[in-house]
Amino acid sequence: MSPRTMKAIRLHEFGGPEVLRYDDVPVPEPGPGEVLVRVHAVGVNPPDWYAREGMPDVPPELKPPFSLPLIPGTDVSGVVEAVADDVEAFAAGDEVLGLLRFPASLQGAAYAEYVTAPATDLARKPAGVDHVAAAGLAMAGLTAWQFLIELGHDHPSPFQAARHQPMPLGADTTVLVNGAAGGVGHLALQLAKWRGAHVIAVASGTHEAFLRELGADEVLDYQKVRPEEVARDLDLVLDTVGGPDSRRFLRTLKRGGALYPVYFGEFDDEENEKLGVTVTATQVRSNGPQLAELARLLDAGTIRVAIDSTFPLEKAAAAHERAARGHLRGKIVLTVD
Known part of the structure; x- marks a missing residue:
């Protein structure tokens, strides 16, 4: 008997969105500790296009193992179809969501009709949350949570020796979120508000009404002002843009403040110590x-996942093209019939 097949997006070579191919491949079998999920929706994230490009700018020692052909994707929402004999937490028919095998592998293989997943990577999807929102929550939500609320693991950061330790947030805390309209940013804004912080959101002016709906107390339009020149005495900056320009936010912090760049850049430990601030990141x-x-929190309405756009699985290349244009409002999600 021939194996069951499914549709999946695969990379046979590295390159632009055009290398994403819609293929017929065997349905995977769950191994020990795993479940088989019938996929309903897939969240699209930056690591997906890093994998598509072959991670050319990442030092070899930081690259997870991967090989071609490769099914990209890590964020999934769907229904459990089968479980390994040693899995007790889930059963066939359970609705679940998860961030799969990250960062150990770029082959989370979520861009497919079926995917196997470690049971420990999954959570039950509340009945009141649709699959599109659930798929958009995983990586972005966990990034915001692990930076702002609870790290939840002891793995060292690949970017620095110092261990990231989230700052306690409350009514006496002022937090600036740079890139507040994006996937991580709009969820981080809401989590900071949930903890009672005063939140300043930095984004283009077209997103102001959206950000205020999410709870932003102030909105800075980076197209009109330089946020590092107008913001002062901040307790915390979460810079979801990060990179080399993240140092510009050091001047906005009060002594004892902290800067968390999601995409880590280059910082001077002596400068940070002189300023009396902490700069840490995690993965x-x-x-x-x-x-x-x-x-x-999503089910209770405390936070919500904004959806920038959705695309059917076979149009994954168009989803990556949308991501490349930038200025996202929330998440891009692939839907699977």
Whole structure:
């Protein structure tokens, strides 16, 4: 008997969105500790296009193992179809969401009709949350959670020796979120508000009404002002843009403040010490229990996942083209019939 087949997006070579091919491949079998998920929706994230490009700008020692052909994708929402004999937490028919195998592998293989997933990477999807929102929550939500609320693991950061330790947030805390309209940014804004912080959102002016709906107390339009020149005495900056320009936010912090660049740049430890500030980062990791906490907040209406756009699985290349144009409002999600 021939094996069951499914549709999946695969890379046979590295390059632009055009290398994403819609293929017929065998349905995977769950191994020990895994479940088989019938996929309903897939969240699109930066690591997906890094994988598509072959991670050319990443030092070899930081690249996870991967080989071609490769099915990209890590964020999934769907229904459990089968479980390995040693899995007790889930059963066939359970609705689940997860961030799969990140950052250990770029072959999370979520761009497909079926995917196997470690049971520990999954959380139950609340009945009141649709699959599109659930798929958009995983990586972005866990990134915001692990930077702002609870790290939840002891793995060292690949970017620095110092261990990231989230600052306690409350009514006496002022937080600036740079890139506040994006996937991580709009969820981080909401989590900071949930903890009672005063939140300043930085984004283009076209997003102001959206950001205020999410709870932003102030909105800075970076196309009109330089936020590092107008913001002062901040307790915390979460820079979801990060990179070399992230140092510009050091001047906005009060002594004892902290800067968390999601995409880590170059910083001078002596300068940070002189200013009396902390600069730390981490790398998001799969975490089923934390994702369950986020799903509960989503179900309660405490946070929401904004959807920039959706594309059917076979149009994954168009989704990557949309991502490349930037200025996203929330998440891009692939839907699977």
